Amino acid sequence: MPIRTAEEYIQSLRGRNMKVYLFGELVKEPVDHPMIKPSINAVAETYALAERDGEMATAKSSITGLQVNRFLHIAESADDLVNQNKMQRKLGQLTGTCFQRCVGMDALNSLYSVTFEIDEKYKTNYHKRLTDFIKMIQQENYVIGGAMTDPKGDRSKAPHQQEDPDVFLHVVEKNDKGIFVTGAKAHQTGCINSHWIIVMPTMRLLEGDKDYAVVGAMPADAPGITYIYGRQSCDTRSMEEDDIDAGNAKFAGQEALIVFDRVFIPWDKVFMFGEYEFAAMLVERFTCYHRRSYVCKTGLGDVLIGAAASIADYNGVPDVSHVRDKLVEMTHLNETIYATGIASSSQAHRTKSGVWLNDDMLANVTKHNVTRFPYEIGRLAQDIAGGLVVTLPSAKDLNNPTTGPILKKYLRGRKGVDVENRVRILRLIENMTLGRNAVGYLTESMHGAGSPQAQRIQIARQMQLGYKKKLAKNLANVKENPENDQEQSDYFQRVFKMK
Amino acid sequence: MPIRTAEEYIQSLRGRNMKVYLFGELVKEPVDHPMIKPSINAVAETYALAERDGEMATAKSSITGLQVNRFLHIAESADDLVNQNKMQRKLGQLTGTCFQRCVGMDALNSLYSVTFEIDEKYKTNYHKRLTDFIKMIQQENYVIGGAMTDPKGDRSKAPHQQEDPDVFLHVVEKNDKGIFVTGAKAHQTGCINSHWIIVMPTMRLLEGDKDYAVVGAMPADAPGITYIYGRQSCDTRSMEEDDIDAGNAKFAGQEALIVFDRVFIPWDKVFMFGEYEFAAMLVERFTCYHRRSYVCKTGLGDVLIGAAASIADYNGVPDVSHVRDKLVEMTHLNETIYATGIASSSQAHRTKSGVWLNDDMLANVTKHNVTRFPYEIGRLAQDIAGGLVVTLPSAKDLNNPTTGPILKKYLRGRKGVDVENRVRILRLIENMTLGRNAVGYLTESMHGAGSPQAQRIQIARQMQLGYKKKLAKNLANVKENPENDQEQSDYFQRVFKMK
């Protein structure tokens, strides 16, 4: 029976055989752990939104003919990609954090075309297997985690040259039923809250790396998997009694290291094995989708702008010109991110497999802006918040019969503002600029889907200096033998393809 | 007989009864004036492109059923608006300057819906008149100049309150044949190179301003019109014999003050008169189109990036990491502008009249980025160019038999580079960062379609702080009576409208 509601989703996570370590201890039931719960709530919100607003968070899939959760949908048009962005922004607004499902969505979409092209070359049947897998998860309405980032070890060496072969996940055995993989994936977002994990290679591979060229799906509680939970700023506040100091008590992100010790994948869940030359294509297409998915951060930006506007209001200065001007600047930066993402999606093209792929140059531009603007938005939010955001006493002091009244006397903002509400908004700003969700809003914006330099390299590959030099030389009336440039990029062909 | 080619266009400008002052003298034939010619060439390129690449620079018009120049086309879909952006970038690449036709295009499109809505309210027939006018110009393939910016006088006063009534263009007489207008329009781009001028009000008007609420079309050489040509950085280099020092000898922009002294407009060319409350709507829709039209500057950016890459190559340092990194940064900024424009266009909606209107928030975001990034791109181009860009001797020294060989000896870059070519590229960089086309690339990017503060005001109007405050308060678990906010903007309704 498929999962239908947020509540059913949460129930579906119970009683699994998960091996999750947190603070040096095995967690009995992750669903009940107060520090893990907010991250589950964030994923649950993706179900809740689908219930409340089907147009936004579901789509009709040609694969199953069902109206499926949009995170499980294979994009059938540029509009489908644009709609993903809209849903991402909405969920960012609703949760103020990372809702963890974009990796899975982007993995499924990129695998859809890559398996198609592998099959085309090798007459393999990966695409069929993947399609069957997608049918199953669409029917069951599962959460999919995508696991790409290997620990990498010595970065100057290829996977097969590493001293410890496990620093890249690889196949250690195969038999007629399937394969066994060993290794680890770092920085795994929301994996503990997923039903299935898809492992994928993390970078371009060489011929010697064939055993590392593996893609496959396994249940999140498959034998041999261990999770070690990441510890983050202010995370333990979620375990406190009062909900005030957390800032955003209901929602948070989740990061973990996943360790794979001879984890079995049956053949029908293997979507690549050995075709090392397709690893680069998979990584490029995945990051193309995923860098544009960071439009989600504009939803968080909306929340932070709202928090800044609220505190300005509580402080009695909502119309002071410099405050207003900072809110405009925050909005301008936030909408610039949104626009770059929307442009990338709307300029998508259809791949041979039928799935649509957004524009890669603009996806990188989107993400690159995301590595900068949220930090400036956060800085401006702290500016507007005032110093109290970091000098505020604890919720326990607010509720203590001696100190509570004192704080209510002295921490008043403009008339009519409840001190607790003022504190709550300040804690939300702390949460998003220094605290638990600053991880998602800032640091993840920096490194998720690739660090800034990764985008610069990808922009460089597509910037077509040869083409641009010709433009300049033409206008400057330079006469010289044409350069023998061999630019690989077709970016300007895409730009000038009329719709 | 319609104009068919760039050459025919240039011919069509000859022999008109134009009153153009330049350097204190009446210009005999603007087409033959060496300082004006480059600006005509830039407009001519819009014809040439239509000849060469009809898909890009023409469109099938439902109004006439003809394949018309895209600058004369009324947008029938969001794609039509996206395609405008693509053509704008291409023409920016081809000319390295302002090609002057966007104002007319954006004026026609905004008038199309505004006249429709005036008629709807007042049962006037402006929309029919406009449609007839559009038919005629589509058939003849004319260039249209849009004239909006009045001198404004004392900015604290409404038009009808001004000491000198003429500081806003207004109707001074009407009879059964038509109306007579007096006043001036400043900063008029490309008007001398146009066949027809459409005058429009420049801002929100009050009831007392009825005589100022006038829109009408007149031939560019109508009796009573005087043009005073703007003087710009390095403009006289176009009058020099040698083409090197101009940097971009073929193409340039054009600015003039137009003075109207009782200029007659027959009724069938009057598209608004007295409906003062529609002035604001016209200005808003026009700037909505036009701020997004600044995507053209990415074409200039491409040229400047190409010039910087060329000079790096001539200097022998194309692969030095900091040079490469600066080219990536220039590209990133340039593509960010492009993406914001494309997003605005692709998120367009259909107005009641049938013409499509791009997203206003994102149009303002686009233009606001244009007031910043070209300056940084220009700064980086100067960085890569090296000091020679401002210490270079003149073309005459380069050609002088004594100094020429000396310069060729000492100004050599890497082996195999012709010194003259190196000089040409440096002069192009000077042209775009300090010289004649720096006007178009930098200062016009600052002030065209409204100065930065105008965009900030428009962003502020649409930023929906009330909506965002609710998001924040919801996550912070703030309980309070809802604010009685009356936000006029429907930006987030647009954002979350699924496609």
Added chain:
Amino acid sequence: MPIRTAEEYIQSLRGRNMKVYLFGELVKEPVDHPMIKPSINAVAETYALAERDGEMATAKSSITGLQVNRFLHIAESADDLVNQNKMQRKLGQLTGTCFQRCVGMDALNSLYSVTFEIDEKYKTNYHKRLTDFIKMIQQENYVIGGAMTDPKGDRSKAPHQQEDPDVFLHVVEKNDKGIFVTGAKAHQTGCINSHWIIVMPTMRLLEGDKDYAVVGAMPADAPGITYIYGRQSCDTRSMEEDDIDAGNAKFAGQEALIVFDRVFIPWDKVFMFGEYEFAAMLVERFTCYHRRSYVCKTGLGDVLIGAAASIADYNGVPDVSHVRDKLVEMTHLNETIYATGIASSSQAHRTKSGVWLNDDMLANVTKHNVTRFPYEIGRLAQDIAGGLVVTLPSAKDLNNPTTGPILKKYLRGRKGVDVENRVRILRLIENMTLGRNAVGYLTESMHGAGSPQAQRIQIARQMQLGYKKKLAKNLANVKENPENDQEQSDYFQRVFKMK
């Protein structure tokens, strides 16, 4: 017997009658509280440095003839002010946090000249009282806390107009022995670690505010004082067993709300009472010293640059060009802050009282840069750190016999790097950009000594547009009647005073 060592300082804090609330409970002995201890250590380091390096951290005082801790020294030359900056940077390097003594130093120095000038006008004897107080604290080697920031209530009203008179600290009774004050001071840095507190007005006062125009000193444990400790990002990690997750386990800052309930100040410790028109002078001089004191943040910047360089090294990429370039940028920004502070100090002038006062324009410029650059330095540090900085498991997982070896296997950086050391450096970066000392490095840099807008107002007051307009008009050959400008500022007189 004076305090001589860091250890003696810590002992001197024991057994006082302090009423400190933290997490809703009265703290028994702050010195022994694990969350408070790091803030005491940071102050103790100011004693330790004086022991180790007397030239840096002590000065010969003309007041007592003693070699006193530099934080207790009244500046007798511009070099004394420069030397303060050098000591501040050094202590920032040694502690990586706020060492809390600058407010007291800057309060003493500003009061020194202000009391002198009050006495000059009113024949009072505040300066003598202050000098006696300074003698005593120099002899005893005490820590002085300066308390300025009132809660302020409704910001549109003067102190005496507030609904609740206590939102600004004020005199509620006086008798022949002294005065009694009631109110509160917010955002109080290091007060619990001080021996004496000096209260001061927080802004320009009006005639009706005489009871608010009060300056006086009292022991930190005077009857009637209550402290409510501020709760900050990651503060509870200091209470954990292991020292790794804290990032910087030894040092931290401290913020508290001080509440004054009829606290007695004897007349000999009253340094202003009623002379409301000197409140503005006091605030201006205090902020002049104190905004320049933010040079301390360059010491924290040095630590963070060092941490970023360390992690780049541990990751095996210390010489990659973009990493190197980011380290240069961080250094450039950090040294810009340092230089602006040093310039302000070196351009000091002697006041009538003999104490030297640094340049006010440049002090504001220093602080204004501090509201920006540490955020960018922090952003770049996160960039270099990589995503692991926010996905790292806890110290308990590192030490757990099951997960420890796994983490040591998979979190290895370049060969030869101990995983625990890598973790420690990442936790330090987290500490300074998201965690406990991010409060001091980022948010305090924003709001300490006045929020950004306060500096802009002060810069505006001194920018002498009238003078600059004359420069421009002279070069543009503008002939017009001179403006009747009455610029109050003498900034350019100071600039052009030759040394």
Added chain:
Amino acid sequence: MPIRTAEEYIQSLRGRNMKVYLFGELVKEPVDHPMIKPSINAVAETYALAERDGEMATAKSSITGLQVNRFLHIAESADDLVNQNKMQRKLGQLTGTCFQRCVGMDALNSLYSVTFEIDEKYKTNYHKRLTDFIKMIQQENYVIGGAMTDPKGDRSKAPHQQEDPDVFLHVVEKNDKGIFVTGAKAHQTGCINSHWIIVMPTMRLLEGDKDYAVVGAMPADAPGITYIYGRQSCDTRSMEEDDIDAGNAKFAGQEALIVFDRVFIPWDKVFMFGEYEFAAMLVERFTCYHRRSYVCKTGLGDVLIGAAASIADYNGVPDVSHVRDKLVEMTHLNETIYATGIASSSQAHRTKSGVWLNDDMLANVTKHNVTRFPYEIGRLAQDIAGGLVVTLPSAKDLNNPTTGPILKKYLRGRKGVDVENRVRILRLIENMTLGRNAVGYLTESMHGAGSPQAQRIQIARQMQLGYKKKLAKNLANVKENPENDQEQSDYFQRVFKMK
């Protein structure tokens, strides 16, 4: 008889045997050339200031015992260096351009210590020769040009490896009277307006480059010298009749290529020859002085801020909050440059020769800020100026009897403002952001004294990552074997040297 006044200085330039090419022609008398004259005026202002304000622009020299022009003074204290900065800012304010004498001043000061240290090693007598030369020029009150920048040819090769040996200036013959040099120096500021030229090597040299390791002085009109004048934005406006369009008609900078064809230098004017290993020291010390000398640009910044404030006033919007805020931002950036320069000078140390040398890290930081902030100040000035700055008709149109009155009618700003004055201020803003003095304010700020990357390299050399890593590891409680770092820099020793 020494030169005593600005007028005498101008006279002293007449009748020399100068070979100056401009626009392909030999200039008869540079002093009388309208395009050269403004650059001479700028230098003359250094004499005029010395007459008017001896304290600012002269100093008592221990070498001659005379009160000499400060540009000829060898710094005898840190205050002397600070005073240079103050004079530089003043002259920037007075001229709005480059006054061209800093290179000579900085060359003399750096040679003073370098010749001393060469003599110390080789028992040569360069220092004595230089001192004699300084005596002579102090007595005669001459202008000295310093010529450093060789054309450099193929940048991957050392001077002696170049295909054309002349791309670096070198000794082609020596005899008992002196030496003969051949080569060229590019980007030479103010050389034509100098009495003497000092040639110096431009970079670190190798043993094979001995003939290139040459420093010597020669009269500016020595036989064999040819100047080819640089052509710059809007330069020909200086040759127009009316003074309006020039923007700043009186003052401008000057750049030229100097070509040396077997120019003779007698032995007593040779200050280095063959000691190749001292070339690097000379370049480093020269750039150390000279990068800090870019404080002059704050004087230009003052003019541009004044122009922006004037036009805001003429437009009737001086107190609009966003305009005011932009003026504050411009001021903040400008004062940041000033402060970094002052810090570098005030943190100077005495060299063995007795001359004082400012701090090198902070000099590089100063210049690096100068490569950024003037561009942003210029951008903001254009923002405040409005579009008219680039659409304004020419002075001839303003003076034409037909168009003049029209322009005066329509270009009016707020009441009471003379249109011509408004135009003059706009032309000044154009002059400094696009026109002739934009070269000095922007591009020279970028490349003068070394391009941005040169400063980054020098900052990198001094950033002491080893020292900073220790700070971080200490706070993170990292235990490991100390690195064997061999940092050459003593920057932190300088920082922590107490005054």
